[in-house]
Amino acid sequence: xxxxxxxxxxxxxxxxxxxxxxxxxxxxxxxxxxxxxxxxxxxxxxxxxxxxxxxxxxxxxxxxxxxxxxxxxxxxxxxxxxxxxxxxxxxxxxxxxxxxxxxxxxxxxxxxxxxxxxxxxxxxxxxxxxxxxxxxxxxxxxxxxxxxxxxxxxxxxxxxxxxxxxxxxxxxxxxxxxxxxxxxxxxxxxxxxxxxxxxxxxxxxxxxxxxxxxxxxxxxxxxxxxxxxxxxxxxxxxxxxxxxxxxxxxxxxxxxxxxxxxxxxxxxxxxxxxxxxxxxxxxxxxxxxxxxxxxxxxxxxxxxxxxxxxxxxxxxxxxxxxxxxxxxxxxxxxxxxxxxxxxxxxxxxxxxx
Amino acid sequence: xxxxxxxxxxxxxxxxxxxxxxxxxxxxxxxxxxxxxxxxxxxxxxxxxxxxxxxxxxxxxxxxxxxxxxxxxxxxxxxxxxxxxxxxxxxxxxxxxxxxxxxxxxxxxxxxxxxxxxxxxxxxxxxxxxxxxxxxxxxxxxxxxxxxxxxxxxxxxxxxxxxxxxxxxxxxxxxxxxxxxxxxxxxxxxxxxxxxxxxxxxxxxxxxxxxxxxxxxxxxxxxxxxxxxxxxxxxxxxxxxxxxxxxxxxxxxxxxxxxxxxxxxxxxxxxxxxxxxxxxxxxxxxxxxxxxxxxxxxxxxxxxxxxxxxxxxxxxxxxxxxxxxxxxxxxxxxxxxxxxxxxxxxxxxxxxx
Ligand SMILES: CC(C)[C@H](C(=O)O)[C@@H](O)C(=O)O
Ligand SMILES: CC(C)[C@H](C(=O)O)[C@@H](O)C(=O)O
Numbered sequence: 001x002x003x004x005x006x007x008x009x010x011x012x013x014x015x016x017x018x019x020x021x022x023x024x025x026x027x028x029x030x031x032x033x034x035x036x037x038x039x040x041x042x043x044x045x046x047x048x049x050x051x052x053x054x055x056x057x058x059x060x061x062x063x064x065x066x067x068x069x070x071x072x073x074x075x076x077x078x079x080x081x082x083x084x085x086x087x088x089x090x091x092x093x094x095x096x097x098x099x100x101x102x103x104x105x106x107x108x109x110x111x112x113x114x115x116x117x118x119x120x121x122x123x124x125x126x127x128x129x130x131x132x133x134x135x136x137x138x139x140x141x142x143x144x145x146x147x148x149x150x151x152x153x154x155x156x157x158x159x160x161x162x163x164x165x166x167x168x169x170x171x172x173x174x175x176x177x178x179x180x181x182x183x184x185x186x187x188x189x190x191x192x193x194x195x196x197x198x199x200x201x202x203x204x205x206x207x208x209x210x211x212x213x214x215x216x217x218x219x220x221x222x223x224x225x226x227x228x229x230x231x232x233x234x235x236x237x238x239x240x241x242x243x244x245x246x247x248x249x250x251x252x253x254x255x256x257x258x259x260x261x262x263x264x265x266x267x268x269x270x271x272x273x274x275x276x277x278x279x280x281x282x283x284x285x286x287x288x289x290x291x292x293x294x295x296x297x298x299x300x301x302x303x304x305x306x307x308x309x310x311x312x313x314x315x316x317x318x319x320x321x322x323x324x325x326x327x328x329x330x331x332x333x334x335x336x337x338x339x340x341x342x343x344x345x346x347x348x349x350x351x352x353x
Numbered sequence: 354x355x356x357x358x359x360x361x362x363x364x365x366x367x368x369x370x371x372x373x374x375x376x377x378x379x380x381x382x383x384x385x386x387x388x389x390x391x392x393x394x395x396x397x398x399x400x401x402x403x404x405x406x407x408x409x410x411x412x413x414x415x416x417x418x419x420x421x422x423x424x425x426x427x428x429x430x431x432x433x434x435x436x437x438x439x440x441x442x443x444x445x446x447x448x449x450x451x452x453x454x455x456x457x458x459x460x461x462x463x464x465x466x467x468x469x470x471x472x473x474x475x476x477x478x479x480x481x482x483x484x485x486x487x488x489x490x491x492x493x494x495x496x497x498x499x500x501x502x503x504x505x506x507x508x509x510x511x512x513x514x515x516x517x518x519x520x521x522x523x524x525x526x527x528x529x530x531x532x533x534x535x536x537x538x539x540x541x542x543x544x545x546x547x548x549x550x551x552x553x554x555x556x557x558x559x560x561x562x563x564x565x566x567x568x569x570x571x572x573x574x575x576x577x578x579x580x581x582x583x584x585x586x587x588x589x590x591x592x593x594x595x596x597x598x599x600x601x602x603x604x605x606x607x608x609x610x611x612x613x614x615x616x617x618x619x620x621x622x623x624x625x626x627x628x629x630x631x632x633x634x635x636x637x638x639x640x641x642x643x644x645x646x647x648x649x650x651x652x653x654x655x656x657x658x659x660x661x662x663x664x665x666x667x668x669x670x671x672x673x674x675x676x677x678x679x680x681x682x683x684x685x686x687x688x689x690x691x692x693x694x695x696x697x698x699x700x701x702x703x704x705x706x
Binding site for chain 1: 429435436437440441445468469470471472490491493495496497503504505506507508509510511512513514515516517542543544545546547548549551552574575576578579580582583595596599600602603604606607608611612
């Protein structure tokens with residue numbers, strides 16, 4: 001088995017954690033007898049923007065669109081390029097142009113990770129956030145009127161299509177079907193957001209009929225965030241719109257200790273395009289260049305990538321190695337109370353394999 | 354001093370906790386030498402809707418618009434009337450038609466309240482959420498196209514006006530100015546929501562120039578919810594759009610133990626219209642009629658009402674009484690590990706005054 005992977009480190013700590021992810025991927029490939037052919041790219045970064053006036057070359061789709069997967073670091077350096085320019089010029093473009101309509105993010109309390117919630121143990125928090133990743137609140141439609149005057153205002157459309165909602169719900173229901181608890185929670189706000197959100201609820205209701213073996217419920221986003229804190233053990237698969245999924249997949253990992261180790265998969269389930277695997281943490285300019293970033297989010301994303309490529313055993317082995325390293329204080333990075341640097345932590349995980 | 358207050362219990366546990374709020378208000382009025390003239394209304398409830406086919410009579414504005422304040426319970430009973438019908442027919446209409454553009458919600462860890470965050474003590478969590486309350490994501494503009502077909506889609510506008518943003522920011526900056534820490538945090542999502550949110554940021558930047566004595570920062574809503582859990586001590590005044598403020602003011606109280614005791618003020622700062630004071634918890638149909646609801650959110654809302662009316666000492670005295678009752682386990686309701694019922698808890702607070 002052989003896979004072609006585009007490696008895109010991007011900005012900030014992306015450049016530091018991606019090499020550790022690659023280190024672990026190369027080790028596991030050797031152990032499990034498959035080949036990874038890696039092509040590295042320097043675009044999708046603010047450095048590239050400052051040199052070329054755009055985040056990516058015109059033929060970026062040709063350059064990376066033929067790969068089996070994209071292993072992505074992080075993008076954004078707001079002091080150099082406004083966030084909405086850098087992100088809409090790369091990451092958010094991948095999601096939309098490669099039709100990666102599922103953003104999948106595990107929320108799991110691992111042994112050795114200090115949990116901010118009182119009395120919670122590994123096993124208490126273990127669920128998946130499924131986020132719609134192409135439409136919803138992240139539309140690009142809207143504008144400003146009466147600029148520069150007291151009457152100035154802006155509008156922006158939220159757009160939800162039946163196709164767009166149904167396909168992510170299908171993914172979420174099927175995921176719930178494969179898990180022991182078979183439980184799906186839908187995030188809504190149909191009491192306040194009176195057009196799009198009642199429609200979302202309608203589609204959930206309708207789609208649920210195809211999955212009589214899945215128990216489902218819904219919460220308004222406000223009380224749902226409260227329940228993440230008060231009752232994280234209630235959840236199994238949580239599905240939400242682009243914005244709600246974004247919020248829940250930062251809040252969830254925080255409840256499970258830290259977003260520093262959280263991983264994400266931007267998936268095109270039909271495999272017409274490559275999927276993107278990235279840590280949740282972002283480029284973190286404030287600690288970039290110091291070699292102290294935690295590489296676990298990146299390494300975990302590598303495991304999700306292997307899972308997507310069909311290398312399930314290898315993916316599981318990476319998770320086990322992560323858990324074993326987390327259990328030893330000296331091998332953890334500083335953000336988790338250890339004293340290892342990025343490279344030392346990455347090497348420790350590679351050695352556990 | 355004499356004040357005319359419209360009392361609107363609404364639905365579900367609203368009918369049980371409002372009388373306790375009134376009990377405490379009447380006691381404090383006697384103690385502090387002012388008069389409350391209360392007028393009770395049965396509209397703004399699903400019962401009223403089932404009888405009259407609408408949530409409120411046509412002349413609702415005349416009936417309650419002349420009062421000094423509105424003391425509100427809760428509205429909504431989704432099994433009887435869809436939420437967006439009941440809420441847009443009452444509570445959300447008050448907010449918009451009475452131009453209550455500030456929704457103010459204290460987040461405070463009180464002694465005796467079990468905190469879900471490990472190691473947090475009273476004093477660690479003490480901030481205010483200021484929510485824009487009339488525009489933003491809660492617009493009523495939008496609709497559906499190609500209904501009933503596979504191409505079906507819905508759109509809904511988010512609308513942000515300079516007037517609407519600036520006035521709530523002014524309130525938030527001035528509130529921060531009056532607090533010892535003088536710190537304001539703005540909730541944004543300008544990296545993903547590329548039109549309205551960068552505009553929000555622009556207005557914060559601009560308005561901040563008028564308040565050089567206030568230190569301010571901003572976080573994207575996803576990481577902000579994470580920081581509520583990981584670093585609740587970072588916050589002093591947090592300002593957000595209608596939706597973001599809604600989320601943060603459920604999440605905040607959950608981090609401080611329970612939304613069961615949280616209070617809210619829907620304020621028209623110019624006093625052209627009455628303001629509405631309500632608990633955050635809602636009508637809770639699942640426990641309605643059992644007499645077990647916690648009345649503290651309602652009573653705390655009464656304190657916020659007195660504050661707004663200028664009775665600051667009386668407001669402070671209610672807070673002290675609440676804290677003293679919370680400190681005694683037997684006087685707490687079941688949701689906080691006690692065994693008092695709604696009436697017993699309300700009476701205990703009234704007696705402390
Ligand atoms: C009931 C609902 C419409 C309302 C809101 O979203 O504003 C509530 O959650 C609140 O916070 O007062
Ligand atoms: C950086 C930002 C645009 C992005 C998002 O909101 O999608 C990030 O928060 C994420 O969750 O991947």
